[in-house]
Structure formats: structure tokens, C-alpha cells
Amino acid sequence: MSDTETARYDFAQAEPHWQEQWEKAGCFTALDVPSGDRPKYYVLEMFPYPSGKIHMGHVRNYTLGDVVARYKRAQGFDVLHPMGWDAFGLPAENAARENKADPASWTYANIANMRGELQRMGFSLDWTREFATCDPEYYGQQQKIFLDFWKAGLVERRAASVNWDPVDMTVLANEQVIDGRGWRSGALVEKKKLSQWFLKITDFAPELLAGLDTLERWPERVRLMQENWIGYSQGADVVFPLAEPVAGIESVTVYTTRPDTLFGMSFLAVAPEHPVAKAVAETNAGALKFIAECASQGTSEAAIETAEKRGFATGLEVVNPLTGAKYPVWIANFVLMDYGTGAIFGCPCGDQRDLDFARKYGLPVSVVVAPSVDDVPVIGAKALDGAGVIVNSGFLTGLSTVEAKPAAIAELEKIGAGKGVTNWRLRDWGISRQRYWGCPIPVIHCEACGPQAVPDDQLPVKLPADVSFEKPGNPLDHHPSWSKVSCPVCGGEARRETDTFDTFIDSSWYFARFCSPRAASPTKLAAVNHWLPVDQYVGGIEHAILHLLYARFFTRAMEKTGYVTVKEPFAGLFTQGMVTHESYKDVDGGWLYPEQVVKSAEGATHRDTGLPVVVGRIEKMSKSKRNTVDPGAIVGRYGADTARWFVLSDNPPERDVEWTESGVQGASRFVQRLYRLAVSVAGERRVVQPAVIAGEAKKLRQQTHRTIAAVTEALESFAFNVAVAKLYELSGAISGASGDTDELLFARFEGADIIARLVAPMMPHLGEEIFARLRPELGLVALQPWPKADPVLLVLDEVTIAVQVNGKLRGTIIIPAGQAAELTLAAAEAAVASVLAGQSIVKKIHVPDRIVNFVVKP
RNA sequence: GUGGGUGUGGCGGAAUGGUAGACGCACCGGACUUAAAAUCCGUUGGGACAUAGUCCUGUGGGGGUUCGAGUCCCCCCACCCGCACCA
Numbered sequence: 001m002s003d004t005e006t007a008r009y010d011f012a013q014a015e016p017h018w019q020e021q022w023e024k025a026g027c028f029t030a031l032d033v034p035s036g037d038r039p040k041y042y043v044l045e046m047f048p049y050p051s052g053k054i055h056m057g058h059v060r061n062y063t064l065g066d067v068v069a070r071y072k073r074a075q076g077f078d079v080l081h082p083m084g085w086d087a088f089g090l091p092a093e094n095a096a097r098e099n100k101a102d103p104a105s106w107t108y109a110n111i112a113n114m115r116g117e118l119q120r121m122g123f124s125l126d127w128t129r130e131f132a133t134c135d136p137e138y139y140g141q142q143q144k145i146f147l148d149f150w151k152a153g154l155v156e157r158r159a160a161s162v163n164w165d166p167v168d169m170t171v172l173a174n175e176q177v178i179d180g181r182g183w184r185s186g187a188l189v190e191k192k193k194l195s196q197w198f199l200k201i202t203d204f205a206p207e208l209l210a211g212l213d214t215l216e217r218w219p220e221r222v223r224l225m226q227e228n229w230i231g232y233s234q235g236a237d238v239v240f241p242l243a244e245p246v247a248g249i250e251s252v253t254v255y256t257t258r259p260d261t262l263f264g265m266s267f268l269a270v271a272p273e274h275p276v277a278k279a280v281a282e283t284n285a286g287a288l289k290f291i292a293e294c295a296s297q298g299t300s301e302a303a304i305e306t307a308e309k310r311g312f313a314t315g316l317e318v319v320n321p322l323t324g325a326k327y328p329v330w331i332a333n334f335v336l337m338d339y340g341t342g343a344i345f346g347c348p349c350g351d352q353r354d355l356d357f358a359r360k361y362g363l364p365v366s367v368v369v370a371p372s373v374d375d376v377p378v379i380g381a382k383a384l385d386g387a388g389v390i391v392n393s394g395f396l397t398g399l400s401t402v403e404a405k406p407a408a409i410a411e412l413e414k415i416g417a418g419k420g421v422t423n424w425r426l427r428d429w430g431i432s433r434q435r436y437w438g439c440p441i442p443v444i445h446c447e448a449c450g451p452q453a454v455p456d457d458q459l460p461v462k463l464p465a466d467v468s469f470e471k472p473g474n475p476l477d478h479h480p481s482w483s484k485v486s487c488p489v490c491g492g493e494a495r496r497e498t499d500t501f502d503t504f505i506d507s508s509w510y511f512a513r514f515c516s517p518r519a520a521s522p523t524k525l526a527a528v529n530h531w532l533p534v535d536q537y538v539g540g541i542e543h544a545i546l547h548l549l550y551a552r553f554f555t556r557a558m559e560k561t562g563y564v565t566v567k568e569p570f571a572g573l574f575t576q577g578m579v580t581h582e583s584y585k586d587v588d589g590g591w592l593y594p595e596q597v598v599k600s601a602e603g604a605t606h607r608d609t610g611l612p613v614v615v616g617r618i619e620k621m622s623k624s625k626r627n628t629v630d631p632g633a634i635v636g637r638y639g640a641d642t643a644r645w646f647v648l649s650d651n652p653p654e655r656d657v658e659w660t661e662s663g664v665q666g667a668s669r670f671v672q673r674l675y676r677l678a679v680s681v682a683g684e685r686r687v688v689q690p691a692v693i694a695g696e697a698k699k700l701r702q703q704t705h706r707t708i709a710a711v712t713e714a715l716e717s718f719a720f721n722v723a724v725a726k727l728y729e730l731s732g733a734i735s736g737a738s739g740d741t742d743e744l745l746f747a748r749f750e751g752a753d754i755i756a757r758l759v760a761p762m763m764p765h766l767g768e769e770i771f772a773r774l775r776p777e778l779g780l781v782a783l784q785p786w787p788k789a790d791p792v793l794l795v796l797d798e799v800t801i802a803v804q805v806n807g808k809l810r811g812t813i814i815i816p817a818g819q820a821a822e823l824t825l826a827a828a829e830a831a832v833a834s835v836l837a838g839q840s841i842v843k844k845i846h847v848p849d850r851i852v853n854f855v856v857k858p
Numbered sequence: 859g860u861g862g863g864u865g866u867g868g869c870g871g872a873a874u875g876g877u878a879g880a881c882g883c884a885c886c887g888g889a890c891u892u893a894a895a896a897u898c899c900g901u902u903g904g905g906a907c908a909u910a911g912u913c914c915u916g917u918g919g920g921g922g923u924u925c926g927a928g929u930c931c932c933c934c935c936a937c938c939c940g941c942a943c944c945a
Contacts, residue, residue, distance in 0.1 A: 334943040344945045725881035802877040807926040845925050851876045855925050
């Protein structure tokens with residue numbers, strides 16, 4: 001038995017070794033402003049929250065990005081691939097409360113641990129650019145940006161009804177309220193009036209919407225989600241005068257997208273929080289009771305689903321400006337105060353919900369939209385939504401619904417009863433949080449002078465270290481001295497703002513900071529001009545709206561304030577799927593970790609007790625379900641490359657991947673197989689190409705070069721699983737090609753050399769190890785150019801083509817590539833002669849080097 | 859409700875309108891071994907028959923376009939995701 005057959009790849013020794021070599025060679029460091037003429041490529045993965053340990057989702061995310069980074073480097077790009085930490089946020093405070101640790105030490109200890117874990121994965125990151133958002137050097141620059149936004153009119157302070165999370169004791173943005181509950185605590189959100197800072201994202205709503213069209217390398221569905229979130233709609237504000245004013249209110253304004261159906265009006269309904277509803281409640285006990293009932297109604301999805309459409313007739317009437325007729329005013333539980341004007345006009349003809357409401361309360365239903373003028377239906381239980389022609393509507397009658405809208409708006413504007421308006425669902429971004437572990441808002445409140453910017457020479461406003469978490473709420477409020485400052489304008493006693501920024505701000509510009517992370521100003525223009533936009537951003541779909549929309553807004557606001565010159569931060573976006581795993585429960589229904597479970601042909605049992613285990617659904621890895629696999633343990637047992645190879649190989653990266661032990665073992669087997677192959681081929685090294693190469697050797701060379709082409713194409717299109725398959729095939733072909741002629745040995749050597757280069761972006765350590773054995777004279781594979789397929793070798797000399805009769809496969813023939821049609825057809829006809837017997841050929845289809853199809857009839 | 863996506867062997871998945879099931883996993887059979895591990899080789903969509911072979915059938919269902927459809931078009935079904943009392 002020779003050495004090559006027993007050789008095993010010792011990843012535990014090799015991986016740290018190659019990581020050190022890369023570090024020594026500075027393979028992955030970039031310059032803020034490079035001088036060369038290589039094209040730039042900025043690869044970024046969404047930076048992690050330093051929770052303490054990396055999880056498989058991180059492994060997948062950063063492996064995907066790393067493949068791109070390494071591949072682009074080999075393709076000759078100057079690559080920026082940085083890493084940092086999204087380090088502010090609640091968990092650090094919770095840890096502080098629970099463990100008496102201070103948030104900063106807790107966070108930095110987690111960072112140190114996770115940095116080590118990421119480094120063991122062999123990601124080609126430029127660690128010289130690392131920062132954490134909780135570094136004063138970072139958040140101080142963020143404070144500068146905020147103050148510039150303020151100067152530019154992009155910041156407002158206003159008393160606003162905010163979403164108050166009673167458990168986390170903080171304000172939440174609309175985006176952070178999910179089904180009426182806090183996105184983190186899950187507590188029912190209350191409405192509360194507070195003075196808050198807002199960023200005027202709504203100023204950018206039209207741009208943010210239009211900009212989506214320029215993001216060609218974004219997933220369609222992310223663009224759609226953002227489009228829906230921004231929620232553009234066009235319609236009209238219509239003023240309905242009250243027949244009798246109530247509490248000084250003389251009219252109700254309604255926003256509608258269907259001014260063309262105003263003649264079909266049946267009622268007007270206002271939200272329970274609407275001023276008219278409140279005015280009525282002053283004197284009407286029934287209304288007061290109804291409003292109270294609405295307020296107690298849940299806003300969860302389930303509650304909305306089942307909630308009855310209910311109304312309360314106020315007895316008031318409004319005048320429809322187009323018809324001149326009077327209609328009743330209702331308070332309705334389904335009308336939302338924070339969309340449009342908080343009031344609607346009901347047109348049962350064209351809206352199912354209005355129809356249901358009208359039927360329930362016996363309100364009139366008149367038909368104003370019909371399929372055609374001659375086909376006016378009677379309305380039963382179903383409303384006639386959709387386009388058509390307007391009927392029974394005075395001057396609008398006969399117009400299509402599309403034509404009637406501008407006509408109705410024109411008339412409303414003419415008579416001064418309304419105007420065309422554009423409405424957005426997007427709200428301004430409330431950024432104040434009553435939290436300690438966040439970026440302090442750099443503002444000083446003076447009774448005499450009002451809120452003032454902290455002067456530049458006092459930045460950064462640093463968080464105090466000596467805080468107590470004994471009381472609920474914001475520790476900054478309880479600090480004895482931190483908030484006591486003097487007013488920068490009058491010098492009098494003043495109070496420092498104790499709110500901190502929403503942590504989404506921290507992640508809204510970090511990609512720009514990475515271009516010049518040590519700059520004395522937030523950005524260095526030469527650096528951001530060179531590197532931005534991010535060419536490829538990689539992260540989870542869960543950030544499709546919040547983070548990506550905020551970052552897009554921030555970039556535009558930074559462009560306006562001169563910090564960057566691009567409008568869109570991320571030219572390409574890739575959203576990867578989750579990492580899932582089977583879940584396990586013991587007989588008592590308790591969740592079990594995968595390592596506690598032994599699986600055999602008879603089923604699953606508990607490793608220690610031997611009791612049966614219930615194998616549950618395949619779900620996203622989560623601590624609560626205990627279906628997690630620790631990357632550290634996997635790297636220890638199989639090595640980083642095996643983990644990387646597995647997450648790439650199993651399925652397309654945009655889909656969820658199921659982590660399986662057998663899959664990992666398969667990946668590990670391939671690592672060893674490839675290593676043995678390389679060791680064996682290195683022993684028969686043939687670098688010089690023989691003059692003539694034919695037969696099997698030529699076939700192998702052709703496959704090698706086809707693999708170059710195929711892997712290149714697969715990596716370009718994020719089809720990493722396909723790239724993996726092609727590498728398996730080539731590896732099999734090399735080890736299958738036996739013989740010791742010079743030409744074959746050369747072909748085998750070339751194949752192994754190429755495979756080392758192609759595999760290196762995915763398994764960088766193994767790539768180095770085998771490349772060092774094959775081509776020790778060339779140094780690191782990380783510094784090698786990407787191989788190019790020889791076009792001559794991509795041309796096959798013989799092809800197997802299908803022969804069909806009436807479109808059904810009846811045989812195959814092997815012919816020289818590019819053979820003349822007559823010869824191919826003759827060979828094909830001979831091959832299927834028995835099928836053709838007794839039939840006459842009507843037509844012969846010949847697609848060169850592809851297929852022959854005979855169309856026959858008896 | 860609304861917008862989008864997906865549907866291919868036991869499983870994950872391949873497949874510029876041109877031989878469906880590449881590649882991996884699993885399974886089964888074999889080699890090596892005292893044995894195991896490791897490794898290597900081979901079979902495997904379903905079905906029928908005259909079983910070294912031949913034929914039928916097969917990409918959620920139904921139509922259509924085409925010499926030829928997993929792929930294009932229309933209708934339907936199922937599942938997944940996003941948004942949602944949005945006027």
C-alpha cells in the first residue's frame with residue numbers, strides 16, 4: 001500500500017496554516033483609495049449582531065459572500081470585503097439586567113469570540129477595516145451625520161402618537177409593530193403621545209419608489225415588498241360639508257381612489273378616533289360606548305379576520321358636492337385613522353366591504369359601474385369591483401372608470417370641493433428610543449433656546465459607563481449627572497437628550513463607513529466614490545423591508561448632505577434561504593438537541609435514556625426548538641471547508657437548506673477524495689504539454705475545459721450547487737482516467753491543477769493544500785488568476801445525438817461533430833430503420849450536433 | 859382578500875424548446891478486511907413482457923402552440939412567502 005492511498009488531509013493543521021499565510025501575504029486587504037487600474041468590486045454580507053456565537057445562518061451567509069469575493073479577486077477585481085458588528089441593541093441590556101454584566105464588556109467579549117469563529121471559517125475578510133457600531137469612533141460620526149441631516153431639514157421633532165411597547169418600555173417604529181405587537185417582546189402595543197425625533201423618509205417616498213426600477217440585480221420580490229410598503233396611490237381628497245356643523249367642525253374630508261363612483265355614495269364613515277366621532281361622543285352616550293368598544297378590539301391579524309364590520313349611526317348628515325344630496329354619517333370600526341384622512345365615503349356598488357356594511361344596516365345600494373351601458377346588472381351579495389363603464393352618474397355617465405376619475409377630480413377642483421392628491425402609506429421614521437445601549441442623540445434641550453445641536457467639538461456624545469439597570473426604563477434618565485449640561489447657545493442650565501437612536505440607523509450607513517473606517521469624518525469622499533455602491537450585498541430576506549429601505553433612504557439623505565455621491569447603496573442584492581434542521585422531542589414533549597438523538601433503521605432514540613424520540617418538522621434552526629447545530633463543533637470535527645462545501649452543495653442558495661449529518665459526511669468524503677487525488681497526481685507531475693494529445697487524454701482535457709466554463713457560469717449566476725456538481729464530475733473523470741502515457745499524465749495533472757483553482761473560492765484551505773502540492777512554484781492559489789477555458793477544447797470532436805421518430809426517442813448515434821446533414825440523416829435513418837419500416841417519411845428535422853427527428857406516417 | 863413564488867425519483871436538486879432525472883444523499887449488491895471503520899466498484903423513476911433485450915409510461919391536473927414542451931401560452935389544483943379592515 002502506497003502513501004498516497006493512506007494519505008489523509010489534516011484540516012486541523014492545514015486550516016490555521018493557510019489562514020496565517022493569507023494574513024502574512026495581505027491577500028485580502030484593500031486600500032481606501034486604490035491607485036491601480038483594476039476594476040473594483042465591493043462584496044458585503046449583512047453584518048452580524050454580536051450575540052455571542054455564530055450560527056449556521058452566519059456560516060451560510062458569509063460563505064456565499066466569500067465565494068463571490070474570492071472568485072472576483074481571481075477574476076482580476078480589486079475586492080473590498082469587510083466585516084464589522086451591529087453591536088447596539090436590547091440583548092446587551094437584558095444581559096446587563098440578568099447577569100450584572102455591563103453592556104459594553106458583554107458586547108466586546110462576544111465580538112472577540114465571534115471574530116475568532118469567523119476567522120476559523122477562513123473567510124477572505126479585510127479585518128483591518130473592522131469596527132463595531134458601539135465604538136464611539138463610529139457612533140460619533142453617526143451623530144455628525146444626524147446633525148447635518150437636521151441642518152438640511154431632514155429631521156423633525158414633534159409630539160406624536162407613538163407605538164409604546166409596555167414590556168420593553170420603548171417606542172417602536174411602525175415597521176417594528178407586527179400584528180399589533182412589538183417585534184421583539186411580542187407585547188400588545190399601546191398608543192402614547194411623546195415628543196419624538198423623526199427622519200423625514202416620506203420626503204423621499206417618490207424617489208425611493210422610482211429608484212426600485214434601477215435595481216436590476218435585486219430580487220423581484222424584494223422590490224415588490226418595498227413598493228407595497230411605500231404604498232403609492234393616487235386619488236382625491238373630497239370635502240363633504242356637514243348639513244349641521246358639530247363642535248365647530250363644518251366638513252369631513254375623505255380620501256378616495258375612486259372619485260369616479262361618488263354618485264354611488266350611500267353613507268360616510270369615520271374612524272372611531274376621528275374628530276367628528278369624538279365630537280359626537282361628547283353628547284351621545286351610544287357613540288361614546290361604541291368608540292370604547294372599538295378601542296378594546298384587538299388589532300391582531302386574527303382579531304381583524306374575525307371582527308365584524310360594525311357601525312354606529314351618528315345622526316349627522318353630509319352633502320355630496322357632486323350630487324347635492326345628503327347622506328348619513330357613521331362611525332365604523334373598520335375605518336383607520338392613520339390611513340388617508342380617517343374617513344371614507346361608502347359606495348356599496350364597487351366595494352365588497354361597503355356593500356356588506358350597507359346590507360347590514362339597510363343602507364341604499366345604487367349601481368354606478370356596469371360592464372357596459374346596455375348591461376346594467378342588479379347588485380346582490382357581490383360588489384362589482386373592477387373596471388367598466390360609469391352609469392347613473394350625471395356628467396360621468398358613459399365614461400369608462402379610467403376616464404371618469406380625472407373627470408370627477410376636474411369637476412371637484414372646479415367647484416372647490418376637492419382636489420387630486422397622491423397618497424403614501426410610508427410614514428416618517430420615528431428614531432427615538434428610551435434605551436441605554438444605543439447611539440446617544442446629540443441634542444441639548446434648553447428651556448429658553450429649545451433643542452440645540454451638540455457643538456462639533458463636544459462630539460462624540462459618549463455613553464456613560466456608570467449606569468444602573470435596577471429600575472425599568474431608560475438608565476440614562478436615572479443617571480445622576482450625565483444629562484446635566486449647559487446650553488450651547490445661552491450657557492444656561494440645560495438637559496441632555498437621553499433618548500438614543502433606533503439601532504436601524506447604525507446599519508443604515510455602515511457600508512459607507514467601511515470604505516474609510518478610520519476617517520476623521522463620517523466618510524471620505526474619494527473612498528466612497530471609488531467603492532460605492534456595494535456591488536453584491538448578501539443577506540436574509542427578513543431584512544427585505546426595514547433595513548434595506550432605511551439604508552436606501554439614508555444613502556439618499558447622505559447624498560443630499562454631501563457624504564456620498566451615489567443614490568442607491570446596493571447595486572446587487574442576493575437573499576439567501578434559511579438553514580433548517582429536523583426537530584426532536586422526547587416522550588414528554590421536551591425539545592432535544594440533535595446530538596442527544598441516535599437514529600437507526602428502527603427509528604430515533606435518546607442517546608442516554610434509549611427512550612423513543614419523536615422526529616418533528618424540518619424547521620429553521622432556533623434555540624427554542626433546540627434544532628441547532630453549532631458551527632464550532634462542526635469545524636472541529638470536519639473542518640471549515642467541509643462546512644462551507646456542504647452549505648454550498650446541497651441546493652440553490654436562495655432556498656432553505658436542510659442541515660443533515662449525512663450530507664456533511666458526504667462533503668467530508670469529497671474533501672478527502674480530492675486530497676488523495678491531488679497527492680497521487682502530484683506524484684506523476686507533468687507540467688510540460690506533449691506535442692500531440694489524443695484519445696482519452698484529449699477527452700479529459702476537453703472535460704477539464706468544459707468544467708472551467710461551466711463553473712465560471714455557475715458562480716456568475718449564484719448556482720453554487722451546480723458548480724459543486726461539475727467539480728464532482730471532473731474529480732471523478734480525473735481519477736477514472738488511468739494510464740501512464742505522457743499525454744494522459746499531462747491531462748490528469750492539468751485537470752487537478754484546474755480543480756484546485758476552481759474549488760478554491762469554495763474550499764479555500766483545501767484549495768491551497770492541493771495547489772501547494774501540485775504547483776509549489778506558484779505560491780498561493782488565493783493569488784492565482786481564474787483559469788480560462790481553451791475555446792479549442794470546448795469544441796467536441798464527436799457527439800452523441802438523439803434520433804427521434806415523431807418526436808419519440810428511438811435511438812442514438814455517435815457522429816463526428818459538425819458532420820454534414822446528409823451523412824447524419826443517413827446514419828440516423830439506418831439507426832432507426834426497424835422503426836421506420838413500413839412508414840413513409842414526411843419530414844426530416846436536423847438540428848446539427850443535437851438531434852434528428854423523422855416525421856412519418858403509415 | 860391581494861401581490862409574488864414553487865410544484866421533477868425515497869430525499870436535496872440538474873436540464874440555451876432538442877436523449878428528463880446531471881451531481882449529491884439514502885438504499886441495495888459487490889470488492890478489500892479475522893471483523894469494523896475507511897476506501898473502491900456497481901444497481902436504483904414506475905410498469906409490462908419473450909428479462910444479456912424490447913416496449914409502454916413518466917416533470918401537480920387539463921387544454922393549446924410546435925417536427926419536438928419540465929421549459930412557451932391559457933385554464934385549474936395544491937403548497938409556501940409577503941402585504942392586508944389601505945378607502
